[in-house]
Amino acid sequence: MKSPKSTGVVAIVAVLVVGSFLVASCLLTVGEADAQQSRTCVMNPIQQSICIYQAILADVAKTYTLRGGGGISSIVQNSTTTFTVQIAQEGRKDLLNYTVKIGSGGKVEIVDKTQSAQTY
Amino acid sequence: MKKKLTFSKFDAQLNTDCCDPFNNAELTLTLRMGFRQINPAGGTASGTYHDYGDATAPTRKIVKWSSAAWSSWKKNFVSSAQAFWTGRFWLINDSGSFPCSKGGATYYPNVWCRFELIGNEATVVGNHHTIDVVRLHPSENWFGSHSTLYDSKDTNSVQKATTSKGKRVMQRAHVHEVGHLLGLNHVDVGKPHCPATGNTNASVCYGVADDDMVSVMGSGMQLRIENAYPWRESLRYFALEELLAAVSSPLSLAFGGASLSAPVISLTAVWPAKMHRHYPRTDAELKAGTAIISRPMRPH
DSSP, X not given: OOOHHHHHHHHHHHHHHHHHHHHHHHTOOHHHHHHHHHHHTTSOHHHHHHHHHHHHXXXXXXXXXXXXXXXXXXXXXXXXXXXXXXEEETTEEEEEEEEEEEOTTSOEEEEEEEEEEEEO | OEEEEEOSSOEEEEEOTTOSSSOOEEEEEEEEEEEEEEOOGGGOSEXXXXXXXXXXXXXXXXXXXXXXXXXXXHHHHHHHHHHHHTTOEEEOOOSOOSOEEETTEEEEOOEEEEEEEEEEXXXXXXXXXXXXXXXXXXXXXXXXXXXXXXXXXTTSEEEEEEOTTSOEEEEEHHHHHHHHHTTOOOTTTTBTTBOTTSOTTSGGGGOSSHHHHTBTTTTSOBOOGGGGHHHHHHHHHHHHHHHHHHHHOHHHHHHTOTTOOSSXXXXXXXXXXXXXXXXXXXXXXXXXXXXXXXXXXXXX
């Protein structure tokens, strides 16, 4: 039986490990997201869709320069491989339309991106 | 001479009475905005309201306007927007319009572009535009506004974009909106990536290059020469109006009618805009194309 002290140390280490994983996930770039997806996306539909969203979000973080507004208000799946990111801005919603390709190894690749706006 | 024209977007007054060897003519555009409170439903102190007033969009927390908050917001909106747009441009008189005689000499004034913003209640008759305004809860930092629906924080300076060098581009949304009310388009409208026939509200229309992005009709606060467009266009209408009056009354044209300055404002005059003061010019200075940008020596 572990002492209360060693149990506490184990718990802290566990928290740090999980926390580091979460932080790393949030800081993924497109390339890093792809790298992770190629390992894990083939596993199941939920993990695969998470990888797709991560790849899209990484692209938004890298390429969308309008930092104001209300942020991402939704990401909608339109078909198996097409998704629309809605970003709220003054007087309009920016619509980023992504087409992704899921490779045999589960690797997610953004193959097309178009942008439009819904004006109010 | 003081003449007024009424447009759907604003009124314009051209005043040449103030011309002398040091002072230019003044062209004042007056915009009357009618503001209307949007309060939580059912008379409650707080509630929610959808972005853009669109029931499918996210909601933001709003609070009821108090009389003091409403008055203060309107005052701040009007004074800051007016200060931003007034007195920033001079239209250069290359056509010899509005000759003004003083001490035996003739001077040709330029046109100083002024702006007057009047903030009324929406119920007042004669407003050019009616704007609904929500009062955001202190915990809310953003609301989806549009051209006729503002929020209480639209007067705040917020980051709208980031330049290619990573510099934050800040803007107070209301000065941008007033630019639209004056008839200005987004900075990149007309460029290949933002055709005037397409959706001119697309994000690329707010400027792709850093210089465009920081423009007030982009995502920033910088005025540009082309933002003098409403004043230049108004001046052209004054010219057209004078021409039409002259055509309908040839005798007036022949003998110098009371409503006309002689010569009439030329329809073909360009009136190039400048963003610093240019003083009235003598005939010789005008012909030489000399720009008088510091207070000149003139006989008193």
